[in-house]
Amino acid sequence: MTSELHDLSALEQAARIRDKTLRSEELTEHYLARIARLDGRYTAFVRVVKHRALLAARWADRHRGESSNGAFHGVPTGIKDLYFVRGVLSQLGTRAVPPLPAPIDDAHAAAIKRAGFVVIGKTTTSELALLPVVEPDVHAPTRNPWNVERTAGGSSGGAAAAVASRMLPIAP
Numbered sequence: 001m002t003s004e005l006h007d008l009s010a011l012e013q014a015a016r017i018r019d020k021t022l023r024s025e026e027l028t029e030h031y032l033a034r035i036a037r038l039d040g041r042y043t044a045f046v047r048v049v050k051h052r053a054l055l056a057a058r059w060a061d062r063h064r065g066e067s068s069n070g071a072f073h074g075v076p077t078g079i080k081d082l083y084f085v086r087g088v089l090s091q092l093g094t095r096a097v098p099p100l101p102a103p104i105d106d107a108h109a110a111a112i113k114r115a116g117f118v119v120i121g122k123t124t125t126s127e128l129a130l131l132p133v134v135e136p137d138v139h140a141p142t143r144n145p146w147n148v149e150r151t152a153g154g155s156s157g158g159a160a161a162a163v164a165s166r167m168l169p170i171a172p
Helices: 002-007 010-018 024-042 050-062 107-114 157-164
Strands: 045-048 076-080 118-123 147-151
Touching (some): 002 024, 024 076, 024 118, 024 157, 107 118
Parallel strands (some): 076 118
């Protein structure tokens, strides 16, 4: 069954977590393994927060079924490196900004967490999210999983590559 988890939509994964036929920790481990295996080809992630993601997934498993849970409770996702996630380094796709640890979640990250997502990492973005390709000086170019000779686009090329290669079920 584990090999088929990435074939489920994010909504199907959330439903399975809610009905307790799937654990968020199992799903998160599945995607972390896919990222470890595939991201070297595509460079969809600038940072994977494995330990934090597993802690968040365990928390999600302990708290499933609560009325305050978001629609995507326990489902892994990534957040573009343009946005700030508390305690996670951000560089905005540029050498002009040193990696900065965020003291708080910005509005975008906070909304993603309220929806119930488990943040698994930061996806690549073009320099300051301004360009139509993700080929900054701070990491290798982000490639299109369907044709690695092509760009994944920008400014959310990392999110696009992660979803297209099924390293993430969804990237809001």
